[in-house]
Amino acid sequence: MRRHVLLFGLVAGLLIALLQLIEYRWLVLAHSFEIYGALIAAIFAAVGIWLGLRLTTPKVVVQETVVVQEVVVEAPREFVRDARQVEALGLTPRELEILEFIAAGLSTREIAERAHVSENTVKTHSSRVLDKLGARRRTQAVERGKALRLIP
Amino acid sequence: MRRHVLLFGLVAGLLIALLQLIEYRWLVLAHSFEIYGALIAAIFAAVGIWLGLRLTTPKVVVQETVVVQEVVVEAPREFVRDARQVEALGLTPRELEILEFIAAGLSTREIAERAHVSENTVKTHSSRVLDKLGARRRTQAVERGKALRLIP
DNA sequence: CCGCGCGTCACCCGAAGGGGTGATTTCGGC
DNA sequence: GCCGAAATCACCCCTTCGGGTGACGCGCGG
Numbered sequence: 001m002r003r004h005v006l007l008f009g010l011v012a013g014l015l016i017a018l019l020q021l022i023e024y025r026w027l028v029l030a031h032s033f034e035i036y037g038a039l040i041a042a043i044f045a046a047v048g049i050w051l052g053l054r055l056t057t058p059k060v061v062v063q064e065t066v067v068v069q070e071v072v073v074e075a076p077r078e079f080v081r082d083a084r085q086v087e088a089l090g091l092t093p094r095e096l097e098i099l100e101f102i103a104a105g106l107s108t109r110e111i112a113e114r115a116h117v118s119e120n121t122v123k124t125h126s127s128r129v130l131d132k133l134g135a136r137r138r139t140q141a142v143e144r145g146k147a148l149r150l151i152p
Numbered sequence: 153m154r155r156h157v158l159l160f161g162l163v164a165g166l167l168i169a170l171l172q173l174i175e176y177r178w179l180v181l182a183h184s185f186e187i188y189g190a191l192i193a194a195i196f197a198a199v200g201i202w203l204g205l206r207l208t209t210p211k212v213v214v215q216e217t218v219v220v221q222e223v224v225v226e227a228p229r230e231f232v233r234d235a236r237q238v239e240a241l242g243l244t245p246r247e248l249e250i251l252e253f254i255a256a257g258l259s260t261r262e263i264a265e266r267a268h269v270s271e272n273t274v275k276t277h278s279s280r281v282l283d284k285l286g287a288r289r290r291t292q293a294v295e296r297g298k299a300l301r302l303i304p
Numbered sequence: 305c306c307g308c309g310c311g312t313c314a315c316c317c318g319a320a321g322g323g324g325t326g327a328t329t330t331c332g333g334c
Numbered sequence: 335g336c337c338g339a340a341a342t343c344a345c346c347c348c349t350t351c352g353g354g355t356g357a358c359g360c361g362c363g364g
Binding site: 305306307308309310311312313314315316317318319320321322323324325326327328329330331332333334 | 337340343347350358359360363
Binding site for chain 2: 102103104105106107135136137138139140141142143144
């Protein structure tokens with residue numbers, strides 16, 4: 001980021017110098033003022049657009065035959081649960097919790113241990129989750145949960 | 153996109169007009185020329201950056217109380233399977249295929265239909281997948297498969 | 305040619321998951 | 335104080351899943 005600012009400053013300086021040069025050589029004419037202004041405007045706008053794109057576009061780096069692509073980390077992709085989906089589906093906090101455990105690949109027994117409840121309770125919750133998600137299997141529930149942004 | 157170009161043209165025109173006005177009113181001084189140029193440069197660079205960002209930043213649209221957010225499709229996040237992991241685990245193409253079906257939430261029967269093989273075959277494959285991934289359940293296999301970049 | 309990896313299919317058995325129903329408790333709101 | 339939502343637990347029944355084993359055909363490489 002700082003690199004970009006420095007780069008921009010450098011480019012700007014060079015451009016100004018260049019324009020000054022051009023001005024003194026060929027544009028010392030009547031109305032050169034307007035042309036000069038338009039020229040500056042156009043060039044800097046272009047540079048600005050380029051810079052704006054640079055700031056948000058991924059970069060591709062080639063490293064020892066391995067292509068590494070810098071991904072735009074739009075705020076480290078911190079997971080944010082889609083509250084509207086949750087509400088629309090009527091999922092309770094506990095049910096979401098069990099869904100997360102399921103997505104982690106835990107068995108009913110393991111979930112029961114971690115959630116400090118009986119296996120029957122876990123089964124009840126998971127049944128409700130499957131029902132509310134319209135899923136017939138845990139794997140399907142997980143798939144839908146991820147698609148609906150209910151779980152990471 | 154075309155909208156942006158038009159918008160930019162309009163803004164540019166207004167700015168030029170504004171600057172002309174300012175120039176005639178207060179900047180008819182010695183050396184106003186450089187100031188004027190710098191001003192144009194700065195403003196248009198800013199506009200350019202803003203425009204550049206606008207072109208690549210997600211947009212939020214409010215529709216009948218429903219907020220729809222355009223998500224930046226970062227090069228559709230093309231999935232690239234980690235071939236080294238596949239080799240390290242000794243997973244065959246068919247097994248990976250079945251793993252994908254499992255991740256999609258399909259049952260053994262459904263997978264058998266889509267893969268045009270018997271349920272028994274699917275069970276054999278899925279058993280091998282679970283074995284090779286060190287998983288005890290399908291959900292766990294999916295979780296590990298994703299973690300190891302074997303499946304999207 | 306023979307072995308090996310892969311894909312295919314079968315059968316069995318026990319474990320796990322899923323569907324349905326009913327019941328109790330707890331807690332916050334009306 | 336009653337109601338409803340949420341959470342808890344139980345039991346039954348059936349399906350699915352997972353583990354184990356065995357077998358067959360095909361193609362490739364030694």
